[in-house]
Amino acid sequence: MDSSTTSPGREDGRMVRVGARELFVAELGEGPPLVLLHGGGPGASGLANFTRNTAALAERFRLIVPDLPGYGRSTKRLDRNDLFGDLAAAILGLMDALGLGRAHLLGNSLGGACALRLALEAPERVDRLVLLGPGGIDTSRRPPTEGLLHLMDYYSGAGPTREKFEQFLREDLVFDGAALPETLVDARYAASLDPEVVANPPLVRPKDLPDPRVLDLTLDPRLGALAAPTLVLWGVEDRVNPASGGRSLQERTPNSDLYLFSRTGHWVQWERAAEFNAAAIAHLSKPASPHA
Numbered sequence: 001m002d003s004s005t006t007s008p009g010r011e012d013g014r015m016v017r018v019g020a021r022e023l024f025v026a027e028l029g030e031g032p033p034l035v036l037l038h039g040g041g042p043g044a045s046g047l048a049n050f051t052r053n054t055a056a057l058a059e060r061f062r063l064i065v066p067d068l069p070g071y072g073r074s075t076k077r078l079d080r081n082d083l084f085g086d087l088a089a090a091i092l093g094l095m096d097a098l099g100l101g102r103a104h105l106l107g108n109s110l111g112g113a114c115a116l117r118l119a120l121e122a123p124e125r126v127d128r129l130v131l132l133g134p135g136g137i138d139t140s141r142r143p144p145t146e147g148l149l150h151l152m153d154y155y156s157g158a159g160p161t162r163e164k165f166e167q168f169l170r171e172d173l174v175f176d177g178a179a180l181p182e183t184l185v186d187a188r189y190a191a192s193l194d195p196e197v198v199a200n201p202p203l204v205r206p207k208d209l210p211d212p213r214v215l216d217l218t219l220d221p222r223l224g225a226l227a228a229p230t231l232v233l234w235g236v237e238d239r240v241n242p243a244s245g246g247r248s249l250q251e252r253t254p255n256s257d258l259y260l261f262s263r264t265g266h267w268v269q270w271e272r273a274a275e276f277n278a279a280a281i282a283h284l285s286k287p288a289s290p291h292a
Contacts, residue, residue: 013026013065018096019093025066026047028062029057029058032061032284033100034064035065035100036111037066037068037106037110037111038068038108038109040071040203041151041169042188044072048187048191052269053273053280056281057277057280066094068110069086082214083203084136085121087117088118089121103126104128104130104284105119105126106132107134108134108269109134109135109266112135112136113134116131119226126228128286129229131230132233132234133234133238134245137216137218139216142242145239147173152204160192166189169185170185173267174266174270176263223253224253225254226254226255227254228255229286230256231280232246232250232256234246234261235261237262238265239266246258257283
């Protein structure tokens with residue numbers, strides 16, 4: 001079920017076939033399996049998104065770090081009629097291909113929406129959840145933020161430009177844009193110009209959805225029965241997904257804790273890496289959930 005270009009456990013990764021797709025996956029560390037799901041900004045990919053976290057997490061867990069469909073080295077196509085469902089199905093298929101019966105899921109932004117949707121679709125496959133400013137929360141109850149519009153419009157109009165990209169990263173993604181090193185901006189911008197991505201942008205403004213509720217996970221009645229212990233982490237100054245979503249999600253899930261980070265934007269795992277790593281490890285290291 002997979003075609004491997006390097007040996008398992010190598011951080012430089014391998015390609016794994018999941019249905020009609022090829023997903024790039026890096027694996028590192030040993031222990032209980034933990035799938036890290038990156039966000040949906042232009043130029044995003046698995047390892048790059050968690051560059052300040054993998055070393056600490058790999059000391060306790062077997063990390064599975066894919067490039068989501070539409071990103072990085074993975075196949076560039078997504079079902080925009082059910083974006084979160086398509087991503088969740090792809091990651092569930094990846095778990096099957098890797099022989100993972102159950103795993104922890106940790107998702108940032110778009111990856112958080114993917115993780116939550118997967119947990120709703122296949123709760124028996126998920127042990128614990130960590131959600132960082134996840135997408136798909138209260139989207140039917142408020143207009144999109146300027147940061148989210150900048151993300152979805154990056155490939156529209158005149159197409160991707162350095163000015164649009166730097167505005168999103170430095171003004172929307174983090175609280176203190178000056179803290180982002182130029183090398184990080186350069187690498188992400190170069191990745192955003194991949195011709196396959198430009199031809200098939202993974203995130204655009206939704207049009208003519210058959211059911212707009214597929215983009216608002218808080219309308220899913222299954223949330224109230226979600227048994228997986230969940231840690232929700234959110235930056236108070238998040239300009240992409242408002243921090244009010246944290247409380248809204250906590251009110252709808254029976255077994256969730258919420259941490260809010262002051263002077264922090266959308267990229268909690270980068271801006272507050274040490275605290276994020278400690279909180280995630282503590283949550284994921286608790287005894288197995290009752291439904292295991």
